[in-house]
Amino acid sequence: MIRTYNGDFQQSQAQLKFGVLALQGAFQEHIHMLQNIPQVSSAIPIRKAEQLKTIDALIIPGGESTTMALVAERSGLMEPLREFVRSRRPTWGTCAGMIMLANEANKTKKGGQGLIGGLDITVNRNQFGSQIDSFESLLHINHITTSSDDLFPAIFIRAPIISSINSSNIEVLARLEHDVGETDASAIVAVKQGNLLGTAFHPELTNDDRIHRYFVQLTQDYYNTENERKINNL
Amino acid sequence: MSEIFSIPANLAPKESYSTKVSQNGVTSHATFTVKTGLAQNLKGGVIMDVINAEQARIAEEAGACAVMALERVPADIRKQGGVARMSDPKMIKEIKGAVTIPVMAKVRIGHFVEAQILESIGIDYIDESEVLTPADEENHINKHNYKVPFVCGAKNLGEALRRINEGAAMIRTKGEAGTGNIVEAVRHMRTITREIRKASLMSDEELYSYAKELQAPYHLLKETAKLKRLPVVNFSAGGIATPADAAMMMQLGCDGVFVGSGIFKSGDPVKRAKAIVQAVTHYDDPKILAEVSEDLGDAMVGINIDTLSNDQLLSKRGW
Numbered sequence: 001m002i003r004t005y006n007g008d009f010q011q012s013q014a015q016l017k018f019g020v021l022a023l024q025g026a027f028q029e030h031i032h033m034l035q036n037i038p039q040v041s042s043a044i045p046i047r048k049a050e051q052l053k054t055i056d057a058l059i060i061p062g063g064e065s066t067t068m069a070l071v072a073e074r075s076g077l078m079e080p081l082r083e084f085v086r087s088r089r090p091t092w093g094t095c096a097g098m099i100m101l102a103n104e105a106n107k108t109k110k111g112g113q114g115l116i117g118g119l120d121i122t123v124n125r126n127q128f129g130s131q132i133d134s135f136e137s138l139l140h141i142n143h144i145t146t147s148s149d150d151l152f153p154a155i156f157i158r159a160p161i162i163s164s165i166n167s168s169n170i171e172v173l174a175r176l177e178h179d180v181g182e183t184d185a186s187a188i189v190a191v192k193q194g195n196l197l198g199t200a201f202h203p204e205l206t207n208d209d210r211i212h213r214y215f216v217q218l219t220q221d222y223y224n225t226e227n228e229r230k231i232n233n234l
Numbered sequence: 235m236s237e238i239f240s241i242p243a244n245l246a247p248k249e250s251y252s253t254k255v256s257q258n259g260v261t262s263h264a265t266f267t268v269k270t271g272l273a274q275n276l277k278g279g280v281i282m283d284v285i286n287a288e289q290a291r292i293a294e295e296a297g298a299c300a301v302m303a304l305e306r307v308p309a310d311i312r313k314q315g316g317v318a319r320m321s322d323p324k325m326i327k328e329i330k331g332a333v334t335i336p337v338m339a340k341v342r343i344g345h346f347v348e349a350q351i352l353e354s355i356g357i358d359y360i361d362e363s364e365v366l367t368p369a370d371e372e373n374h375i376n377k378h379n380y381k382v383p384f385v386c387g388a389k390n391l392g393e394a395l396r397r398i399n400e401g402a403a404m405i406r407t408k409g410e411a412g413t414g415n416i417v418e419a420v421r422h423m424r425t426i427t428r429e430i431r432k433a434s435l436m437s438d439e440e441l442y443s444y445a446k447e448l449q450a451p452y453h454l455l456k457e458t459a460k461l462k463r464l465p466v467v468n469f470s471a472g473g474i475a476t477p478a479d480a481a482m483m484m485q486l487g488c489d490g491v492f493v494g495s496g497i498f499k500s501g502d503p504v505k506r507a508k509a510i511v512q513a514v515t516h517y518d519d520p521k522i523l524a525e526v527s528e529d530l531g532d533a534m535v536g537i538n539i540d541t542l543s544n545d546q547l548l549s550k551r552g553w
């Protein structure tokens with residue numbers, strides 16, 4: 001299903017529709033950032049299953065992953081979200097959103113928690129301790145930073161880490177730069193698997209929109225390729 | 235550690251973004267960004283008062299985005315009277331051990347040692363609250379001195395900006411806690427919104443004098459006028475008892491809600507807690523609000539504010 005091009009695909013400028021899951025958390029911050037990126041025609045809050053059908057790509061924001069999972073289940077969104085991810089449409093989770101996209105999560109509430117899944121990773125929720133252990137740090141990120149002069153300001157709020165990678169299709173995008181408390185510098189904090197992106201930190205709480213631009217570009221490239229493939233198959 | 239105020243990113247829309255940031259490169263804890271960041275993550279959620287681990291688990295299962303640990307809910311503080319203080323750290327630790335969501339706790343206004351104690355046991359957010367008996371009738375805590383972030387109550391814009399100036403990283407409108415009556419929460423939210431709207435139309439000259447009138451720091455008033463909203467996350471509190479109450483406060487423009495006595499003083503806390511969580515997410519969808527409002531059992535009884543004598547009004551506390 002291609003909605004990104006109307007009519008002559010070679011001449012039209014891609015107009016991409018983004019959704020941000022708006023059940024709880026810092027969704028408005030993502031929307032504000034997306035709205036300033038030229039290829040984005042609209043960025044809307046998603047609270048209902050039918051809205052998922054209208055968007056090209058989705059961001060799952062930071063917030064409380066237990067709250068998001070419970071509200072998603074009660075709002076009949078869990079299965080449609082899984083379907084969205086399975087359909088290969090680009091999806092990016094930040095912090096709690098990355099937990100939601102993981103296939104496996106540790107340190108969850110009693111009785112476990114619902115996950116959307118899609119990323120072949122295991123995450124440790126709340127790796128660093130309580131809020132006083134939350135921190136900011138500059139990171140090298142593949143595809144985003146080029147040298148030590150343009151590191152990305154990463155904000156970790158009661159953040160998870162990726163404790164294990166369970167597939168060779170996972171590309172590690174970033175690790176911590178220094179030891180933080182009992183977590184050592186090798187800890188993985190950003191990954192990519194196909195059209196799925198996961199970051200343990202919060203780009204939406206910064207004034208740096210490079211990862212948002214990267215995600216928009218990834219989305220555009222995906223639909224361009226899909227479109228060409230369909231045309232070639234005609 | 236004591237860091238001056240900085241605007242949390244993307245609370246309001248902005249024109250452009252820079253791709254270069256100046257920062258010193260080391261890992262830094264307890265910055266104002268980190269403090270306001272947690273509040274930004276709590277938005278669109280419900281923070282519930284709980285008095286033990288069992289209630290905390292009920293709140294977590296209902297979908298609360300955080301819990302407020304306290305010994306007595308405001309309705310009982312009203313009924314029983316006496317001095318209300320910080321909770322027993324043991325009870326707070328039990329609650330922390332029972333749930334994975336953030337745990338907040340209250341200290342008395344101006345009681346900086348209660349705050350030191352809560353910080354030392356790793357609480358996630360401190361509420362310097364008028365619900366407890368004030369410890370200082372002139373000064374609030376200097377909240378810049380702490381690694382743990384603070385939320386404070388406010389009835390109007392001046393009070394909110396004074397608290398932010400003292401280091402609060404989150405505001406909640408006060409309402410009248412423990413009454414189950416929404417009228418004061420509405421008054422405070424509407425007052426703040428009206429004052430922000432007024433400020434946003436003012437010239438600089440007028441803002442100087444408006445700052446004097448509100449007894450608010452000029453630089454924070456100017457930021458507020460520019461953003462057209464409070465420059466930190468703002469929740470509503472005090473008197474929210476039904477899903478409709480919660481959704482109304484959301485439609486009035488708050489970022490999320492605190493529910494105190496409204497849940498565990500009602501007939502069916504589990505059902506009501508879930509319903510209020512759904513109502514905050516779907517606050518602008520009357521159909522869903524109707525569904526979740528059905529068959530909730532008895533709401534807390536509630537008190538008419540005008541039957542309370544002046545010294546029983548908690549919202550008057552705080553300066």
